[in-house]
Amino acid sequence: MTLVLPFDNSYAQLPPRFYTRQNAVPVREPRLVAWNASLAAYLGIDGGGDAETLARIFAGNEAPEGATPLAQVYAGHQFGGFSPQLGDGRALLLGEVVDSHGQRRDIQLKGSGPTPYSRMGDGRAWLGPVLREYVVSEAMHALGLPTTRALAAVTTGERVYREPGALPGAVLTRVASSHIRVGTFQYFAARRDLDGLRALCDHAIARHCPDVDGPAGLLSEVIDRQARLVAGWLAVGFIHGVMNTDNTTISGETIDYGPCAFMDSYHPQTVYSSIDAHGRYAYDNQAHVIVWNMAQFATALVPLMPDQDAAIEGFTALVHAMPERIEAEWRRVFAAKIGIAEAGEEDAALAGDLLARMAEGRADFTNTFRALIEGGARDQFLDPAAFDAWEARWRARLAREADPEAVMRAANPAFIPRNHRVEQMIEAAVGGDLKPFERLMDVLSHPYDDQPDAADLRRPPAASEVVHATFCGT
Template identity: 40%
Template sequence: MANQSSPKFSNRFAQLPQSFFTLVNPQPLENARWIIWNSQLADKFGFPTDVPQNALKQQLCGETVPDHFTPLAMKYAGHQFGVYNPDLGDGRGLLLCEVADKQGKLFDLHLKGAGLTPYSRMGDGRAVLRSTIREYLCSEAMAGLGIATTRALGMLESDTPVYREKQERGALLLRMAESHVRFGHFEHFFYTNQMAELKLLADKVIDWYWPELASAENPYAAMFTEVMERTALMIAQWQAVGFCHGVMNTDNMSILGQTFDYGPFAFLDDYDPSYICNHSDYQGRYAFNQQPRVALWNLSALGHALSPLIDKAEVEQILAQYEPRLQQYYSQQMRAKLGLHTVCANDGEFFSSFFALIETTHVDYPRFMRELSNLDSGDGSAVVDLFVDRERAQQWLDSYLERTTLEVDNVGQPVSPQQRCQQMRSVNPKYVLRNYLAQLAIEKAEQGDFSQVNALALLLAHPYDEHFAYQDYANLPPDWGKGMEISCSS
C-alpha cells in the first residue's frame, strides 16, 4: 500500500486498556474474491479506484495482517428486545484500523465476517452472502438518501461453507464508520462497575468526535445532548422515508446517530404504521411506528449508564428535549416531501388528513410521494390510480393542490408548481431498496450473477435521478414482495 495515494492509518481504539477489546487476527475465507468495490468511497480515502488485487486485497480480506493494522474485537453489552445482555461484543467482525479521508477525518475500517472472537457466543463468526449484500446495498441506499450511516468499501464472497438454515457461502463486508462506539459500550462499563473505564470512554468520545464540548460546563451532559440530537434527527429521517430498522437494541445504536448494523431492515411498500419487518420480533417491539418510542427508551438506557457522570435531573432534562426535537425534525422532513414549507393556519388539519389517507388506504408510500412530486407534468391521475377508493383520493388531491397555492418563497413571491415539484423530486426518491428487489438480486448472486446487485448499487447511490434505462426497478412490488419479514440469521 506504499504509493503516492496510500491511505493514512491510525489505531486509537487499540491504544485503550485491554478491558475495551481483545486482539484477534482474522480467519481467512477460502478463495475470497470481490463482488463489488466502492470506487467512489475508496477514492475519498486514497485507496485505488480499481478493484484491488494482490497484497492490498490480501490485507483487506484478512489473509495477511500488515503492521499498520491492529485487528481487535470490541467488548460491549446491551439491551436486546428490552432485556439486558452482558455477553455481547464483536462476535463476527474486527476493527482493523482507522483510515483518514482526504480532509483528515478518521473512519474505522471494519471487517465483518472475519471469524471467531471471544464474543462469538454460539456463533461461527461468519457472515453469509445474502446478509452481506443486504447490508452493502442498504448502507449505500441510506447514504444516497442523505441519512447518516455506516458505508461499505467493498464486499467479497468465498468458497467457505457457512451453515444457517441451509449451507451458504461465507462472505466479507468492509465497513467504514466514523465510530463503532455504541450505547452498549457505556452500558458494559456501567453494569460491571468499571467507572474509571466509563469515564475514560466518555473522555475519548468527546476528544475524538466533539472536542469543542470539552469546554462546556459539564462536557458529559453536552455529549449526551449531542447524542440525543443526532438520534432524534436520524429517527425523524427514518420515519419520513419509511425505513424500518428491525432490531433497535442498544448495542445497535451508534453514539454518532448513524444508521448502524443492518439486519432485518425494510423500507415500507404499502403504508402500514404497525409493520414489523423482523421475523423474530414476536411482540412488535420494533414495529415501524414504535421506532421513535424505542429510540427514547434506548437513550434513557444510555442516560442511566452515564449517571455516574451526569446528575439524574440533568439526564431527565436532556431526555425531555428528545420528543420536541424529533417532532421538529420530522415536520421539516415531511414539509419538504410534500412541498409545503410555508406555515399556514389550517396545516394541522391538513396534515391529519394526509396521514389518515395513507394509513387507512395503505397506499404504496414511496410511489405516492414520488407521484406527488410529478404533478407539474401530469393531471394527477397517476396519484389517483394508486388508490382503490379513487373518489376519496381525488378529494384529498384537490385539497392538496389548493393548499399548494398558498406557498410563497423567501421574498413572499408565489411558488410555481414547477419550482415546488423540482424541490420535491430532490427529497422523494424514485428508487427505493424494496425487500423484494434485494431478494431477487440475492437469488441471482447466489447463482453467480451479480448484475442486479451492481444495478441496485448504482440506482441507490442516486435514488432521486430518473435512470430511464432502469425503469423496472421503480415498479410497484408484486403481491408476494409486499410486507416481507426478514430473519436476523446471517
C-alpha cells in the same frame, strides 16, 4: 500490487479491557465481488491494488501495514432485556483512517471469524446479508441519511450453515465514523468501572463532538443526532428492525443492517423483522424506542457526574424533551415531502392526514409521495376519492409556496432498495450472477433522479413477490 491504508488508530490506544486484539481467521479462497472505489478514494486509500490483493486484505487473510485488528466489547438492551456482555462476535476493527474532510473513520471486517464475544456463533457471514448491507447502506448514503458504508465485499470459497442449509460465505468491509454504541457505555456502567466509563466518554467527545462540555453535553448532542436520524428513517419508509441499544451509535449513524426493510404499502405498524415477534421496532414505534434508548444512555452516564441527583434531574429533562425534538424533525421532513419549505402546525396535520388515508387505502409509500410531483398519486389508492378530498386542501396550501416541486424533488426519492428486488438480487448472486446487484447499485446511487430505463425497479411487488419477513443472517 500493494494497497496503502493510512491508518491513524485511536481506539486501540484505550485500555485493553475495551477490546480483544486478534487477527481475522483466514479463508480458503477469497474473491472480490464488490469494491467501492469512490469511497476508497474519499478515505485516502491509495495504491490501487489488484482484485487478488483486495480480496486477501478484505477477507482478513492479510493484515495491511498499520492495522491493529481488534474485537470491541459492549453490552446492550436487546428487545428490552439487558445483556451485560455482547461485543463483536463476528467483526474486527482493522483500524482508523482520516478521510479527505479530516474526519476519522473506522474500517471494520464483518464476518471475519469467531471472537471471544461470538456467544457460540461461527463468526461468519453468508453472501446474502453481506450484499443486503452493501446495497442498503450505500442506498441510505445516497438518500442523504447518516449511515455506515460499504467498502468491499469478498466471498470466502467456504460454506456457512444457517437454517436454509449450506450457503456461500462472505466478508463485508464496513466504514463508520466509529463503532461506539450506547451499549459500549452500558458495558462499563454495569461494571461500575468509572475509570473505563470516563475514558470512553472522553474518547467519544474528542472524536465526535469536541465542542461539547462533558457527559451532559455529549448526551444532548447524541439526542439531537438520533432525533434527526430517526425522523429521516420515517421520511423514507425505513424500518431498522433491531433498534437495540447495542445497535444505536454515538455518531448518529444507521448501523447493523440485519432484518431491515423499506415499506411498500404504508401502514404505521409495519414489521418485517422475523425476530421482532411483538412489533417493538415497528415503523411507527421507532420514534418511541429511540427515546427509550437515550434514557439508557443517560443512565449509563450518570455515574460520571459529581452531583448525581442533579444529573438525574437534568438528564431526565433532556430525555423528556426528545419526543418534541423528534416531532419538530418529523414536521420538517414530512412538510418537505408535500412541497412545503417551512412547516407550521397545520402542515403537520396535512401530512398526517395524507398518511392516514394512505394506510387505509394501502397506498405505496415511496410511489405515492413521488407521484405528488409526477401526477397520478390518486392511482396509488384503493379508493382514489380518498386522495381527491385531501388534494384540494393540499393544492390550496401549495399556492403559498415559491417552488414546491423543487422541495418535493429533494425530499421524495423515486427509487429505494425494495425488499423483493433485494431478495431477487441475492438469489441471483448466490447463483453466480452479479448483474442484478450491479444494476441496483447503479440505480440506487442517484435515487432522486427519474431514470426511466429503471422504471421496473420502482414497481411494488406482485402478490407472489411480497417479502413478509426479513432475517438478520447471523
